[in-house]
Amino acid sequence: MAINELMDTPGLIIDLRGNGGGYPSVTDGLFGRLVKKEVEPFRLIERNGETFRELRVRPRGKIYEGPLVVLVDGRTYSASNYFAHRTLYHQRGVLIGHRTGGGAASPQRGVTLVPGVWFQVSTHVLMPPAGPHSESGLEPTVKLEGEEAKSGAADERLMGLSAHPDPAVRRAIRYLNGQ
Numbered sequence: 101m102a103i104n105e106l107m108d109t110p111g112l113i114i115d116l117r118g119n120g121g122g123y124p125s126v127t128d129g130l131f132g133r134l135v136k137k138e139v140e141p142f143r144l145i146e147r148n149g150e151t152f153r154e155l156r157v158r159p160r161g162k163i164y165e166g167p168l169v170v171l172v173d174g175r176t177y178s179a180s181n182y183f184a185h186r187t188l189y190h191q192r193g194v195l196i197g198h199r200t201g202g203g204a205a206s207p208q209r210g211v212t213l214v215p216g217v218w219f220q221v222s223t224h225v226l227m228p229p230a231g232p233h234s235e236s237g238l239e240p241t242v243k244l245e246g247e248e249a250k251s252g253a254a255d256e257r258l259m260g261l262s263a264h265p266d267p268a269v270r271r272a273i274r275y276l277n278g279q
Contacts, residue, residue, distance in 0.1 A: 103133050107162055111276035113269065114183075115171040117197060121178025124155050131186050132160040134168065139190050142182070144204060144224040152224050157186065168193025169272040172240055178203035182226060185234045194241035196275065197268050202237040242275060244268055 106112060131139075141154035170187050172180075172195050181200045187193045204226040213219050225233050244267060264270050 111167045113272045116180040117173040118175045119180040127183045140229040172197045176200040196242045200237040
């Protein structure tokens with residue numbers, strides 16, 4: 101796994117922008133490389149209020165303990181939104197970017213709209229152990245807005261930071277450098 105090669109990295113940036121999601125088991129597996137002990141489960145809740153299933157994260161393998169930044173935007177959905185929610189809930193890192201798109205990481209049912217076109221929709225609400233769900237998205241810790249999203253490359257070169265063309269990556273590097 102690529103994270104094995106990053107264990108001595110002074111800061112980790114995970115880019116979830118434009119990520120429509122995937123499987124919660126993959127999310128739990130990755131998050132298990134970022135925590136030293138088992139964390140409380142999130143629950144997938146049915147419409148009737150009953151628990152459909154619990155999503156558990158246990159430490160696995162070598163653990164990355166350094167600072168973590170997760171880049172998010174309005175197209176961060178489903179399992180990616182779940183990873184972002186875990187990051188905030190367990191205070192494991194910060195989100196930088198724009199509000200996530202939301203979702204529960206549980207497209208259990210789907211329909212064929214026309215031959216060859218399949219549509220899946222989340223049928224559960226993902227609930228953390230305490231606090232609100234993130235079905236409507238999550239606000240980032242550091243929101244990129246207006247000029248901040250566009251400027252800063254020249255100043256960052258003067259400070260010895262990367263003049264990366266992506267404003268969110270530039271902001272993440274500044275954050276990891278304590279600025």
